[in-house]
Amino acid sequence: MNIWHICIFELRRILKIRSVVLNLFILPLLLIFILGTALSSTMGTADDVIPDSVRVGIIHLSTESGGGSDSLNQALDTFVHSPAVAEMVKVQDFKTEEEAVHSLRTGKLDFAVMIPSDFEENVMRGKEARLQWIRGKDNTLNTLGETLFTRFTDEWNRQMAMTRVLGPEVIAAMSSSSKSGAESSTSITVVNPGKTGTAYSASQYYAASMLAMFMLYSGMTTSTSLFGERDNRTLIRLQAAPIGNGVIFAGKIAGNSLLAFLQATTIILMTSWFYGVDWGTHPWYIVLTCVGITLASMTLGVIVALICKTTASASATIQGIIIAMTFISGGFRPIPIDFVQRLSEFTVNHWALQSFLRMMLDAPVGEIVYSILMLGVVCAVLLLISGLIYRKAGYRYE
Template structure:
C-alpha cells in the first residue's frame, strides 16, 4: 500500500458522505446564485455603468452687444459638434432660461448649460470663466454633463491665457495646425466607463469569494479525517501495517487535495455554464491560484488537527478561522475601512479573491502574478508552521 492507494481510498470514502457533497459542491453554487442575484444592483455589471446619451439644452448668449459673445457661442457649438462629444450628448438650443427650465421639468431635457453674461468679461480680465449649470433629475447624467462642459471651459481659459501671454499669433498657428489634421479638433479623450476594466458583476465577485471560502472548507474534511482514524481506532491498525506514519499522513492529504481540486473545477464550470460568470482568459493562472488555496486549506486543516484535542473543537476552530478571514477580506461584502483592508492582507481569502478578480477584469499579467505571489507567500508561511507542528507532534495514535 502506497500513498496513492490511501489517496484514492480517502477520496472515495469522502464522496460517499452526502453531507460533504452537499456542503462542498451544492451549497456554494446556491450561495453564489442567491448573493449574485440579490446584490446585483449594488455592484452592477459593466453594461449597467454605461451612461445614456445626455439631452443637453444650451442657452446661448445674446449677440446684440458685440462679436465677443458670438465667438463664445461658435466655440461652444464647435465643441458639442465634435465627434467625441456628439456621441454622448444630444443638443437643443434655447434663447431663454425659462424655456430650458420648462423642458427640464417636463422631462424633455436631462441637463442645461447657460453662458453667463459676464463670461467674456471674466476671460478678458484674466478671471476664471465658468458656465452655469441647470441640473436635471438624474444625478449620473448631471455629473456627466458637468464633466464634459467643465472640460470646455478649461480649454477656453487655457487658450485665452496663451493668447494673453504669447499673443494671438500662437492661437492662429494652433488653429491652422488643427485644420490641417496635425491636431485633434478637441482635446477631450472620451472613454466608456463600462469598458475600462474596473467593473465586475455581483455574480463574478461572489463566485470568486465563495470558491476561495469553500475550498478552505476542504481543510475541515482533512481535519475530520485525521481525527476519524484516531477515534475509530483504525490508525493503530494502519500503523501495524508495513507503512510509515508519513505515508498514511501524505495519502490522506493527497486525497483531500484532490477533493479540493474537484470542488474548484465543479464550481468554476457550473458558474460559467449556469450563471454566465466570466473567469477571464488565464486558465493556467486560475489553476495556479487553486493550487495555492488547496495548499493553504490542507495546511490549516493539519495545524488545527494537530493542535486541537477533539473533532468538535477542531471543526469549530477551523470554521471560525475561515469565516473570519472571509469577512475581513470582504468576501461577504467589500469593507471600505483602511484598518480592515490592511488586516485582510494577512489572509488567504484576500489574495485569492484579488487574484480571481484581476483575471476576470483582464488586468495586466504582472498585476495578476503579484497577487498570486502574495498568496503563495501566505501559503508558504502556513506550510512552515504546519511542518514545525507536525515535526513536534506527529500523526500517531494516542
C-alpha cells in the same frame, strides 16, 4: 500500501458522506445563484459603467466677502463650463445654502457645492483650502461630484502656491504663452480597471469569492479525517502496518487535495455553463490559483488538527477562521475601509479573489501573476507553520 492507495481510499470515503457532497458541491452553487441574482443591481455588468450627469448647485461667494472672490468665482465657472466637465455636470447657481438644500430635498439637485467664507483666506495663508459638500440621495452621484470638485480645489491650490513662489508676473507670462492651459487643467478621464469595456458582474464576483471560501472548507474535511482515525482508534491499526506515519499523513492530505480540485472543477464548469460566468482566458492561471488555495486549505486544516484537542473544537476553529477571512477580504460584500482592506492582504481569500477577478477582467498578465505570487507567499507562511507544528507534535494516537 503506499500514498496512492491511502489517497484513493480517502477520496472514496469522503464522497460517500452526503453532508460533505452537499456542503462542498451543492451549497456553493446555490449561494452563487442567490447572491449573484439578489445583488446584481449593486455591481457592474459586462458593459462600461458610464456615470450619469450630475445636477450640481453652486453657492457662490458674495462679492462683499472679499476682494478676491470674483477671481475665484470666475475660475470655478471656467472649470464647470470646460468641455470635459460640462459633459458630466449640469450647474445651477444659488445665493443661499437654504435654497440649495431645498432643491436637494425636492429632487431638483443631486449634489451641491458651497464655498466657505475663509476659502481664499486659507489659500493666501498657505493652508489647504477645501470646498464644502452638501450631499444628495445618490451615493454614486455624490462620489462623482466630490471627485470633480476636489480636482478643482487641487488645481486652485497648486496655482496659488505657484503664484506665491514665482510671483504673479511669471504666472501671467506662463498663462499667456499657453492659451490651452485652462482647458488642459480640467481634463478628466473616467476608465474602468483591466480591459477597457469590461467589468465583473455580481455572479462573477460571488463565483470567485465562494469558490475560494468553499475550497478552504476542504481543510475542515482534512482535520475531521485526521481526528476520525484517532477517535475510532484505527490509527493504531494503520501504524501497525509496515508504513510510516508520514505516508499515512501524506495520503490523507493527497486525498483531500484531490477532493478540493474536484470541487473547484465542478464549481467553475457549472457556473460557466448554467450561470454564464466568464472566468477569463487564462485557464492555467486558474489552475495555479486553485493549487495555491488547495495548499492553503490543507495546511490550515493540518495546523488546526494538530493544535486542537477534539473534533468539535477543530471544526469550530477552522470555520471561524474561514468566515473571518472571507468577510475581511470582501467575499460577502466589498468593504471600502482602508484598515480592513490592508488587513485583508494577509488573508488567502483576498489574493485568491483578486487573482480570479483580474482574470475575469482580462487584466495585464503582470497583475495576475502578482496576485498569484502573493497568494503563494501566504501559502508558504502557512506551510512553514504547519511543518514546524507537525515536527513538534506529529500525527499519532495520544
